Amino acid sequence: MASEKVTRRVKYKTSVKDPGTPGRLLLSMEKLIFRSNSQNSASKLDMEFRFIKNHKYTKEGSNKAPMLNLTSSQGVSYIFEFESYGDLQVCKEFVGKALSKPGDTPKLKDTLEAPSEQPSTQDLLLRMTLLQENSELQKLHKEFVSNGVLTEDEFWASRKKLLDGVSSRKSKQRVGLKSVMLSEQATFDSRTKRVTYSLTPEVVREIFAEKPAIHRAYLKLVPNKMADKDFWTKLCRALYLQREKNINVLAAEAAEDEELALFLKPDEILACETRHKIRCVDPTLNMEADQGDDYTHLPDHGIVRDGGKEVSESQSEPYRRTLFQDLNRHSAVVLEGTTVDEEHLKDTHSVAEALARSRQADKEADANKERFNRPQLMELEDLQPPKDHPLAALCIKDPRDYFDSQQSSAYKTSRDASIGMEPMKCNLSTQEAYGSLRDSIAEIKASGLMDPIVAPEVAVKVFSVLTHNISSSRYHLGKNPRESILDRLPASIKEELLHHWVSIQELLRHYWSSYPITTSYLYSKVTRLKDAMSKIDAQLQELKESLQSDLRHQVTLLIRPMQQALEAAMQHYDADLQKRSAKSGERPNGYV
Amino acid sequence: MASVPSKLYSDDVSLVVVLVDTNPFFWATSSLSFSQFLSHVLAFLNSILLLNQLNQVVVIATGHNSCDYVYDSSSASHHGVENRTIPALYSVLLQKMEEFLIKDEKLGKQESPGMIASSLLSGSLSLALCYIQRLFRTGPLHPQPRILCLQGSSDGPEQYVAIMNSIFSAQRSMVPIDSCYVGAHNSAFLQQASYITGGVYVKPQHLDGLFQYLVTVFATDLHCRSSLQLPRPAGVDFRASCFCHKTTIDMGYVCSVCLSIFCKHHKKCSTCGSVFGQAQADNSAVSDRKRKAPET
Numbered sequence: 001m002a003s004e005k006v007t008r009r010v011k012y013k014t015s016v017k018d019p020g021t022p023g024r025l026l027l028s029m030e031k032l033i034f035r036s037n038s039q040n041s042a043s044k045l046d047m048e049f050r051f052i053k054n055h056k057y058t059k060e061g062s063n064k065a066p067m068l069n070l071t072s073s074q075g076v077s078y079i080f081e082f083e084s085y086g087d088l089q090v091c092k093e094f095v096g097k098a099l100s101k102p103g104d105t106p107k108l109k110d111t112l113e114a115p116s117e118q119p120s121t122q123d124l125l126l127r128m129t130l131l132q133e134n135s136e137l138q139k140l141h142k143e144f145v146s147n148g149v150l151t152e153d154e155f156w157a158s159r160k161k162l163l164d165g166v167s168s169r170k171s172k173q174r175v176g177l178k179s180v181m182l183s184e185q186a187t188f189d190s191r192t193k194r195v196t197y198s199l200t201p202e203v204v205r206e207i208f209a210e211k212p213a214i215h216r217a218y219l220k221l222v223p224n225k226m227a228d229k230d231f232w233t234k235l236c237r238a239l240y241l242q243r244e245k246n247i248n249v250l251a252a253e254a255a256e257d258e259e260l261a262l263f264l265k266p267d268e269i270l271a272c273e274t275r276h277k278i279r280c281v282d283p284t285l286n287m288e289a290d291q292g293d294d295y296t297h298l299p300d301h302g303i304v305r306d307g308g309k310e311v312s313e314s315q316s317e318p319y320r321r322t323l324f325q326d327l328n329r330h331s332a333v334v335l336e337g338t339t340v341d342e343e344h345l346k347d348t349h350s351v352a353e354a355l356a357r358s359r360q361a362d363k364e365a366d367a368n369k370e371r372f373n374r375p376q377l378m379e380l381e382d383l384q385p386p387k388d389h390p391l392a393a394l395c396i397k398d399p400r401d402y403f404d405s406q407q408s409s410a411y412k413t414s415r416d417a418s419i420g421m422e423p424m425k426c427n428l429s430t431q432e433a434y435g436s437l438r439d440s441i442a443e444i445k446a447s448g449l450m451d452p453i454v455a456p457e458v459a460v461k462v463f464s465v466l467t468h469n470i471s472s473s474r475y476h477l478g479k480n481p482r483e484s485i486l487d488r489l490p491a492s493i494k495e496e497l498l499h500h501w502v503s504i505q506e507l508l509r510h511y512w513s514s515y516p517i518t519t520s521y522l523y524s525k526v527t528r529l530k531d532a533m534s535k536i537d538a539q540l541q542e543l544k545e546s547l548q549s550d551l552r553h554q555v556t557l558l559i560r561p562m563q564q565a566l567e568a569a570m571q572h573y574d575a576d577l578q579k580r581s582a583k584s585g586e587r588p589n590g591y592v
Numbered sequence: 593m594a595s596v597p598s599k600l601y602s603d604d605v606s607l608v609v610v611l612v613d614t615n616p617f618f619w620a621t622s623s624l625s626f627s628q629f630l631s632h633v634l635a636f637l638n639s640i641l642l643l644n645q646l647n648q649v650v651v652i653a654t655g656h657n658s659c660d661y662v663y664d665s666s667s668a669s670h671h672g673v674e675n676r677t678i679p680a681l682y683s684v685l686l687q688k689m690e691e692f693l694i695k696d697e698k699l700g701k702q703e704s705p706g707m708i709a710s711s712l713l714s715g716s717l718s719l720a721l722c723y724i725q726r727l728f729r730t731g732p733l734h735p736q737p738r739i740l741c742l743q744g745s746s747d748g749p750e751q752y753v754a755i756m757n758s759i760f761s762a763q764r765s766m767v768p769i770d771s772c773y774v775g776a777h778n779s780a781f782l783q784q785a786s787y788i789t790g791g792v793y794v795k796p797q798h799l800d801g802l803f804q805y806l807v808t809v810f811a812t813d814l815h816c817r818s819s820l821q822l823p824r825p826a827g828v829d830f831r832a833s834c835f836c837h838k839t840t841i842d843m844g845y846v847c848s849v850c851l852s853i854f855c856k857h858h859k860k861c862s863t864c865g866s867v868f869g870q871a872q873a874d875n876s877a878v879s880d881r882k883r884k885a886p887e888t
Contacts, residue, residue: 433616434697440619440626441690445683449631454803462801466808466823 006094008087010034010080012045013067018079025080027094032070034080045078049098057092068092127156139499140506149532150510154525158509204351207235209333212269212359218352228349270329489551496543497558500536504562507533511569517576530573537566600733603815605646607727607735609720610637610742612662613774614653614693615711618745624774624799632802633742634682640811641665641681648735650723652716653689654743655696656709659716661723662688710748713741713781717758717769724767736814738791741771747781749840752833759785768792770810774799780829780840787828794823835863 006027011020012034023036032052034045054071066088070078082088131138144150208215214235222231241249454462489497511529514522540559547555612633619626637649651663663685717739724737739762762769768791771782778795786793796805809822831840834855845854850864860867 430616430697430700433620434693437614437616437619437626438690438693440630441686441693444627444630444634445686449635449682450628453631453635454801458798458801459804462796462798462804463808465797466805 006090008091009083010087012036013079013081015077015079020079020081025091027091027098029098032095034078047072047078049095052095052099055092055095055099057088068095070095123156130159136502140502143503144506144532147532149507149528150525154510158506158513201351205355206333208352208355209336210329212273215352215355216269219356222349222352489554493543493547493551493555497555500540500543501562504533504536504565507536508565508569515572515576517580526573530570533566533569537563537570602646602733603736604813605644605648605733605736606640606813607648607650607724607737608637608640608810609650609652609723609737609739611652611654611659611713611716611720611739612689613711613741613743613745614689614696615656615709615745616693616697617656617709618711618775622744622774624802628800629742629744629774629802630686632806634685635803636806636811637663637665637685638679638681639807643811644813646733650720651685652719652723653692653696654711654713654716654741655692656711657699658692658696659712659719660692660695661719662692710751711743711745712751713743713748714751714754714758717741717755717762717785721758721761721765721767724765728765737767738814739767739769740810741769741782741785742774743771743779743782744774746775746777747779747840749833750838752781752838753835755781755785759788763789768814770794772796772802772805772810774802778829780831783825783828784830787825792822793825 008025008027009022010025011022012025013020021036021038023034026033026035029049031046031048033047051072052070053073056069056071058065058067066082066085068080068082068088068091070080072078080091082091131141141155145152145155208218218231222228226234507529511526511533514526514529517523517526540563544552544556544559610633614626619629622629637651640647640649647665649663649665650661653660653662663681665681720739724735724739727735727737759769762785767789769782769785769789770791771779771786771793773779773782773793773795783793785791792809794805794809796802812820831842832844832853833839834841834844835852836854836856836858839855841853841855845857846852847854847861847864847866848868849866850861852861852863854862858868
């Protein structure tokens with residue numbers, strides 16, 4: 001085994017043509033560090049191997065210099081030129097080992113287990129809370145995942161929507177930017193002639209967003225050329241100078257200090273963006289942008305900030321700003337909203353980086369948009385197909401609904417079991433029957449109607465039965481839990497039935513979604529599920545047999561659909577198995 | 593009386609055609625005696641007549657072998673024997689019913705004992721519809737008719753077609769058929785009749801309070817009904833009888849031409865004469881065999 005660390009003299013290049021910075025490359029199992037020979041050089045690299053995706057190297061014998069090219073997961077390449085092929089060989093092997101080390105185990109695991117990515121800790125936390133909140137889910141999870149019927153990932157894969165729903169609920173509203181302009185936030189102490197700028201991360205974000213040039217300058221200068229504090233002091237001075245509105249002073253100061261000039265000059269990036277925007281304007285109609293947007297090239301456009309137009313010489317011209325420019329830019333940024341989350345608002349540096357990232361993403365999105373820009377302008381919005389095709393989740397209803405809907409039919413079945421089918425037995429002859437009927441008529445003729453026709457108690461009873469019946473059938477049919485068959489069963493049986501139903505649903509969902517079986521992984525999953533289902537089937541049977549006869553009928557009615565569903569799955573399994581065995585039997589005889 | 597082309601419409605009148613089951617075999621086995629039943633019904637009829645002066649009640653007896661009108665409140669001559677115990681209305685009705693029973697008994701053929709046949713519901717439904725049609729065509733007033741079946745004996749599957757035809761004709765003439773079934777089990781025919789015509793089907797649980805049921809559910813006129821919450825069926829038995837053996841079936845064959853229902857496969861429809869093609873069973877067997885062949 002080679003030593004845990006390797007150090008070699010290399011030249012670090014950002015591209016192949018780059019002459020490179022001479023320095024030392026230090027490789028350890030976890031990371032690689034490059035230190036430049038010259039102390040003041042900015043090129044320094046400290047990178048962990050888990051960010052490296054790929055490595056390439058030049059072959060020995062080719063007339064190229066011995067180089068190693070490491071590509072990070074973000075697509076940035078780091079090229080190191082070695083002094084000899086021997087060095088390259090050593091480092092190459094080391095990098096190969098370091099790269100394969102963390103990747104080895106998951107690869108092996110993948111072939112055995114589900115093809116799934118490792119859940120993030122956030123996901124895991126979410127799952128935990130979901131399980132805690134939902135006892136039914138917890139029970140299911142315990143039953144299937146702990147018993148190895150389903151893997152953790154399988155269990156949650158069918159509940160993506162649940163996870164999504166929770167996470168989307170969690171995502172908070174994006175907080176907009178304040179509309180107060182920065183310059184107004186400065187407090188001016190007239191006694192000490194001091195202007196105080198308070199730089200909170202929010203303010204920093206605003207500055208960076210409104211003035212891309214400052215943002216760029218910060219990224220470029222701060223860690224290397226000047227301290228964080230110096231940068232902001234300089235910026236504040238620039239702001240102060242602008243506030244003072246003395247263009248000549250501005251110009252003079254700018255000439256002295258090139259960094260200060262950077263802040264005072266009109267923002268090049270902005271100007272570039274504006275020009276770009278105008279180029280993109282649809283010539284036919286676009287109310288959003290017109291020539292007026294291009295205020296930058298019109299010298300006398302609008303009023304000069306804080307009134308009083310000044311005729312200025314061309315030298316100080318670039319340092320002039322109009323109130324409109326500032327207002328426009330500020331409102332544009334406010335309207336765009338923040339792309340940097342509150343979480344990143346820690347210190348100025350992280351703000352700068354986060355903003356840079358979001359800019360990058362925007363640019364990529366813009367580039368994509370650019371490509372499709374033309375046709376999109378031609379299209380009419382309402383003639384386009386809906387852009388999003390939301391995934392419709394498989395919706396299996398709450399078992400309660402099902403049982404409630406079964407209620408009326410179960411009622412009926414129990415009542416009408418022998419409707420009109422069996423003729424009633426009558427041991428009277430025709431004559432006797434007619435005779436008795438005539439007797440009744442004679443009786444009523446003789447004694448008149450019953451008095452009272454209906455006893456008051458009976459009338460009240462009928463009345464309450466009717467009203468109850470009407471109101472229940474009108475409002476509570478299938479809704480009132482007390483009315484459902486399920487709730488007339490003892491609580492334990494009811495619980496058990498509901499639980500079985502939920503588990504059967506879960507199993508069936510997984511079962512049917514694994515067909516057609518294309519991989520051995522699916523095959524083993526289906527086998528596991530089948531075993532679990534047959535277990536439940538046996539449990540149902542047991543439950544049915546353990547009951548007394550009066551309950552058994554009702555429970556049988558409720559269980560039947562469950563058993564049917566299970567049976568269908570089993571049959572499918574058997575048929576599939578047969579087909580497979582037939583196929584595999586054929587193969588040796590037929591083509592391979 | 594000259595027929596008036598345009599009828600007067602009054603929403604609070606009603607013509608109730610009551611079909612009373614007088615099947616002696618049923619009443620012999622029923623827990624509710626026929627005299628008790630009659631006293632509930634007679635009191636109910638009286639209360640309908642009391643509700644509105646223009647209300648009309650027609651009673652049709654549904655016998656085992658025949659059926660007939662036993663009472664019509666519009667033509668009642670009130671010259672029945674009035675005695676202390678019973679008003680004229682009832683005595684006329686009871687008299688006619690007794691006569692009807694005698695007639696019905698005479699019509700009966702010798703049957704195998706021990707079997708209870710059903711009542712001739714289809715006949716009495718037809719009589720009721722005919723009566724209503726006559727009133728539609730004559731008289732100044734739209735009668736706002738409805739039919740109330742007071743049935744106890746079980747359904748006769750052999751009457752299926754006739755009863756269904758009556759039901760559909762009632763539906764067409766917008767006559768609701770209410771039904772109150774006092775037998776042991778639910779009646780599929782009456783459930784369907786009430787369901788299709790928009791009437792109310794009630795199976796009283798407490799037969800000794802029959803009058804209360806009748807008055808609460810069936811006494812109000814059709815106009816009032818729209819604003820009342822009347823009992824609604826939990827479910828309707830829609831099973832049909834086959835045309836060949838007149839048995840109630842859950843599943844069967846239906847003629848693709850005339851929709852006749854059969855319990856078995858026939859070569860030819862007995863109703864419309866359509867000749868059916870190759871039996872489906874054979875086809876599936878063949879295809880089954882075909883499909884299975886490569887597997888074995």
